[in-house]
Amino acid sequence: MQMKKAMVVSMIAAAISATAVTPIFAQTAASIQAAQISQSNFMVNANPVSIRTVVDGGVTLASVRDIVNAVGATLHINSDHTVVVKLGETTLKLKAASKTITVNGAATPLQHPAKEVAYSTFIEPAAFVQALGGTYEDNMISTVNLLAGAEQAVWVSSSQLIVSNSTGEGREDYLVDAATGKYELLLKSEGASALVLSPDGKSAAYSDPSGAVFTIDLVSKQANQVSTDSSIKNELTWSSDGMSLFFLQGDKSSVIAKLTVADGKVSKVLEDKVDYKANLTVSADGKQFAYYVFKQPKVTADSSKDVELDDVAIDATGTEPQIYFYNTATANNKAVQLTKDTADKVFLELSADGSKVSYVSVSADEASVGQLVTIDNTGHASTPSFADKDVYELVQGGSKLYLLTADGISTNAIYEIDNATGTSKLVQSVSDSASELIVSGSSDIAALIDGQLAVSAQGNWKNITN
Secondary structure (H helix, E strand, C coil): CHHHHHHHHHHHHHHHHHHHHHHHHHHHHHHHHHCCCEEEEEEECCEEEEEEEEEECCEEEEEHHHHHHHHCCEEEECCCCCEEEEECCEEEEECCCCCEEEECCEEEECCCCCEEECCEEEECHHHHHHHCCCEEECCEEECCCCECCCCEEEEEECCEEEEEEECCCCEEEEEEECCCCCEEEEEEECCCCCCEECCCCCEEEEECCCCCEEEEECCCCCEEEEECCCCCEEEEEECCCCCEEEEEECCCCCEEEEEECCCCCEEEEEECCCCCEEEEEECCCCCEEEEEECCCCEEEECCCCCHHHCCEEEECCCCCCEEEEEECCCCCCCCEECCCCCCEEEEEEECCCCCEEEEEEECCCCCCCCEEEEEECCCCCEEEECCCCCEEEEEEECCEEEEEEEECCCEEEEEEEECCCCCEEEEEEEECCEEEEEECCCCCEEEEECCEEEEEECCEEEECEC
């Protein structure tokens, strides 16, 4: 009898225990289910980022700490568990379960309260990002104000470019982060030549309207005058060792000259009385040069007519640019004319060893296409290629050449060519609105597309200017 009673008491106790415990277990499981943390893909300032998220009441909340880390803000938690976030001039304060967020001292309502899960604060991402002064749409977060426009660009390193824009007073040059688009003013000038990046990527050179030459440190932003020589200096070009600058001297670019950066001394490399040189390119050893020579059209006026009638005849025959090659070791000290044809020639590039030049040839025939041509430094071996595609641009990046060509109805193609073997391969496609390629010595690629600078990252294009 006692045993049966004991068994009944035990069964009753078990039943009571089950009815009391089961709801608690069920509630805990439901809570765990509601607060389950997932990893979600976001684009933060044009970069892919994984951010922790939870779903609360059908609303997706994102980790405050993960967003803070992704945008480069700072986070601090006070003793009263207030989360303090700072980004630039903006300071946010919030608490878990609070229906407001404080932005620079002013309270702003939240449609959905923040929530603490596993000791981390989660919040509706749109509200949080907008409170930081950024924009949010479909898991895309932007907290960087991009530079307006881009006229010219050059890679400084794989993580940074110099971007230049004209202003009413002159030109502004900026350093732009290749990953985020964050920018800072490098130089504001009036009448200065384009910045030319040094081989080590630490400085850039330019000349002012008086002919003086300066270098500007890309870290300190400090400019240093390296020459007071007042001659006109066109197309500054660094030597590969960074010790000298070559340029075309004079108002008619008649002389190839050299400036020694250490002492500012200017010396003449080639003075052959040939005017209108252009597109100066230099070999790695600084002893071989390729360039165009332009002839001016013949202008004839009828002396029997009044000068005010401006009745003149212009004969452009023979004014097509021709390519010349000069080696300082040549015994007769004369340049060699490599081309004599009537086609237009653009985008001249000299190989690092000086053995050959490459350019894009464009016939006067409207139905013709741009064609890549490579010619040796004697002018004897000319090799046309890419005849089946319209070549728009040729750019040298390190030891390789890059082509922008037509490709399809709405796209262009970028090809890479090994300068030594001549073999080519398709790199990627780009919009047919692309007007210019920018390639670094380590094969980083950017392009100007509809006036915006876009950087190629893992086969995709992302704008880093507006």
